[in-house]
Amino acid sequence: MKNCNSLLGTMALVRSFQFILFLSLSAGILFSACSAGNSKNNTENKRLEVPVLSLDQMTIEIPQTYVADIQARQFVEVRSKIEGFVEKIYVDEGQIVKKDQPLFQLSSTEYSELVNSATAKLMQAKAEEKGASLEVARLKILVEKNIFSSSELELAQSKLDMARSAIMESEAMLKNARLGLSYTTIRAPFDGMVDRIPYKTGSLVNSGDLLTNITDIHEIFAYYKITENEYLEYMRGRIDKENFKKESKQNLKHALEETLEEEKEEITLILSDGQTYQHTGELETMEADFEKGTGSIALRVRFPNPDGLLKHGASGKVQMTKPLENIYLIPQKATFEIQDYTYIYLVGPDNNAQIRSFRPKGRYGLFYISDDFKVGDRVVLEGIQLLKDGVAIKPRETGAEEVYGSLETLAQTSF
Incomplete structure (x- = not known):
């Protein structure tokens, strides 16, 4: 009986120990799972949250400026x-x-006397011509009556011709004298x-000697120079327009488009004080040859000047717009430079920051212009000084309207 009781006590003790061991293992597993979850949450919380922008293609109008030489429509030196x-x-x-x-x-006294002298010589020549003419008429009658020989008539005719040539010479002298007097x-x-x-x-x-200058500034000409590449781009555009017009004349469906194509581009003038001239100009013509050494060619724009504000020899800049299609605008604040390269951070597929270099084509306000990206690329806008290549981040999407705002107000560019 004692042995049975002892065996039962031992079995109860073993079961108690197994139960305690089970509880310990369960608690350990549960603690490990909680620790892993907390660690993962802590990692997520430690990621730097940064604003990002999803890129999309756009079309913008780029203002281009050229230094202009302003000249009067007519400028003449008045000399003596x-x-x-x-x-x-x-x-x-x-x-x-x-x-x-x-x-x-x-x-004018001297020239007045020359006119009087030339007038007197002309009167003398006319008198001599009249006498020679009467002599010829008289001799003709006498020759017909065989009183004088024909040689006498020929001699008189020669004197008449000399008198007439003297009249012509005197008239020329009088004309020159009067011309000198008019000067x-x-x-x-x-x-x-x-x-x-x-x-x-x-x-x-x-x-x-220069007495003064006379300038006609009812209209002014602004001359500016472009490079050979810009010239080729401009001329190809004109050729394409001419070809389009020829096709439009053969197709009535394009009549409206032809009318739009014939509209001339408005060109503005920026004055030396930075203000925009109130009247727009019209591109008229260009030089025949490229300038040696610089490889540039000059174009001429005509501007109205009804108020006489512009003067001959003034300075300014000609400004026109150039459309750029399928480009991306990268905020300058999202970039940094190392030597000659410009860098940004893109968001990778695993939300990791990936450093990327690119070469801007120009500037548009506070943005770089580039075509070296893809639609949907996400650019880190702020906090780039805290990032490293490959570091995990927490992106926060920012709307395009918030980033770009009104692009028309950002068009002051040095393209």
Whole structure:
């Protein structure tokens, strides 16, 4: 009986020990599972949360500026054709004048005497011609009556021809004298504005001396230079438009598109103070040859100038727009540079930061222009100074409208 009780006690003790061991193992497993879960959560929480932007292709209008040489539509140097003293000055500097309006009066006494002398010689030649003509008529009657020989008539005819040639010579001398006299009164060659007048009343001027300049600034020309590559791009575009027009004339369905193609591009002028000129210009023509050494060619734009704001020799910049299609805008704040390369961080498939280099094609406000990406690439916008290549991050999507805003206000670029 004692042995039975002892055996039962031993079995109860073993079962108690097994139960305690089971509880210990279960608690250990449960603790390990909880620890693993907490570790995973801690890792997730330790990831740096950064804003990211999903890239998409877009089309923008890039303003391009070129340094322009502004010139008046007409600019003429008024010079003296003769030597003489300045007797009168009829205009003042900066005055608006009309065509053929007198500007200066040079001493004319000498040229007036030359006109009188030439007039007297012409009158003498005409008198001699009249006498020679009467002599020829008289001799004709006498020769017909066989009173004089025909040789006498021929001699008289020769004298008449000499008298007539003397008239022609005298008329030419009188014309030259009158022309010289007209040079003493210097007139405006066209409607315009008088420039500086270096010679004052009483000054002696020689033939060829500059008296003033006359400028017509009702319209002005702005000349700017482009490279050979830009010229080729521009000319190919014009050729494509001409071909399009030819096809449109053969197809009535394209009549509306043809009308749109014929609309001319508006070109603006940026003045030296940074303000935009209120009138737009029209591209008219270009030079015939490329400039040696620089390989550039000049184009001419005509601008109206009704208020006379622009002056000959002023400075400014011609600005026009160029469309760029299928490009990506990369915020500059998301980039950093090492030597000659520009880098950004892209978000990898496992939400890891991946460093990436690219070469911008230009700038558009606070953005770089590039075509070296794919639609859907995610760019890290901020916190790049805390990242390393391959580090795990927690991306937070940012809308395109929040990043780009109104692109029209960011178009101040140095493309």
